[in-house]
Amino acid sequence: MANIEAKETELHPLANLDRVIHSPARLMMMTYLYVVESVDFIFLMRLTGLTWGNLSSHLSTLEENEYVNIEKKFIQKKSHTMVNLTDKGRQAFKGYKQLLLQVLTDLPE
Amino acid sequence: MSQLFTSKNAERKIFQLAIFQDGIWDMQIGGMIMLFSFYPITRRLLGPGWNAFLILGLLAVWLIICATIKRTVSNPRMGLVKFGQKQKSKVRTMQLIIFGIFLLSTALAISLIMQTFQQPNLGTNVPGWLQNLAMDFVFALVIVAIFSLVSVVFKIWRPFIYGLLFASGLIGTAAVTVYHGTEFQYPFAIAGGIILAIGLILLLRFVRTYQIPAEEA
Numbered sequence: 001m002a003n004i005e006a007k008e009t010e011l012h013p014l015a016n017l018d019r020v021i022h023s024p025a026r027l028m029m030m031t032y033l034y035v036v037e038s039v040d041f042i043f044l045m046r047l048t049g050l051t052w053g054n055l056s057s058h059l060s061t062l063e064e065n066e067y068v069n070i071e072k073k074f075i076q077k078k079s080h081t082m083v084n085l086t087d088k089g090r091q092a093f094k095g096y097k098q099l100l101l102q103v104l105t106d107l108p109e
Numbered sequence: 110m111s112q113l114f115t116s117k118n119a120e121r122k123i124f125q126l127a128i129f130q131d132g133i134w135d136m137q138i139g140g141m142i143m144l145f146s147f148y149p150i151t152r153r154l155l156g157p158g159w160n161a162f163l164i165l166g167l168l169a170v171w172l173i174i175c176a177t178i179k180r181t182v183s184n185p186r187m188g189l190v191k192f193g194q195k196q197k198s199k200v201r202t203m204q205l206i207i208f209g210i211f212l213l214s215t216a217l218a219i220s221l222i223m224q225t226f227q228q229p230n231l232g233t234n235v236p237g238w239l240q241n242l243a244m245d246f247v248f249a250l251v252i253v254a255i256f257s258l259v260s261v262v263f264k265i266w267r268p269f270i271y272g273l274l275f276a277s278g279l280i281g282t283a284a285v286t287v288y289h290g291t292e293f294q295y296p297f298a299i300a301g302g303i304i305l306a307i308g309l310i311l312l313l314r315f316v317r318t319y320q321i322p323a324e325e326a
Contacts, residue, residue: 031119035120037192042185045188
């Protein structure tokens with residue numbers, strides 16, 4: 001059984017795609033986070049166009065998988081959240097990109 | 110057609126939101142150009158030393174005002190971003206360009222008033238107006254080139270238009286100085302005023318579009 005699963009994985013490299021990143025919203029968030037050092041919650045919300053709750057939920061998923069680091073601070077009695085990609089998140093994003101490229105490059109026109 | 114979502118476009122969008130969306134950059138440039146419109150008047154009244162002090166002082170005040178607007182109006186609505194090394198060098202380039210524009214403008218304003226630079230002799234077949242304004246046209250081209258560079262680097266059209274406006278202001282000012290000897294350099298005031306007005310409109314639109322979020326999660 002395990003052998004069959006392993007063979008299927010070989011035949012379908014897309015099955016190895018990181019599902020944490022693969023969601024469109026999280027993929028967009030990871031792409032933005034990949035090109036900056038860090039952003040705050042509001043800026044990420046403006047960039048992605050996601051609602052407060054939606055963004056918060058996706059960020060939690062990324063944080064649970066240790067792809068992002070979330071740092072909360074209080075500035076003038078207001079909470080301020082900074083988000084940045086962790087090394088693990090950066091590596092995962094690179095891997096995701098490579099795998100997707102590998103699959104899509106070989107597709108016939 | 111919607112733009113492809115690539116990392117290059119993502120980076121571009123970050124720059125546009127962080128730097129150009131609120132119109133404050135435009136206001137900075139417009140205000141700086143407007144400062145030179147009354148340079149000859151204050152120079153006559155105060156003398157060169159005090160005048161330079163006044164212009165630099167006013168410039169510092171204007172930059173502080175713009176920075177305060179950025180901190181109190183723009184940042185709470187747009188949020189903050191810390192750029193990576195690659196982006197930081199782009200931002201530094203832009204800051205250098207702004208500083209370069211200021212230095213160039215100062216040098217030009219002084220040169221125009223003092224008539225320190227020698228217009229090159231272009232020969233007898235060249236019309237008089239071109240002979241009189243040849244160097245100013247060269248400076249104008251340099252200005253357009255600098256602003257075009259900002260447009261190309263950040264992929265936005267506004268700096269290019271500002272370059273054209275600034276260059277027109279310069280040529281106009283040179284023509285006014287050569288042919289009329291007017292003290293108030295209104296072409297600079299008009300060019301700077303238009304840019305400042307565009308910046309203000311963008312700021313108002315920004316404030317209306319982006320409300321301050323009620324409470325952070």
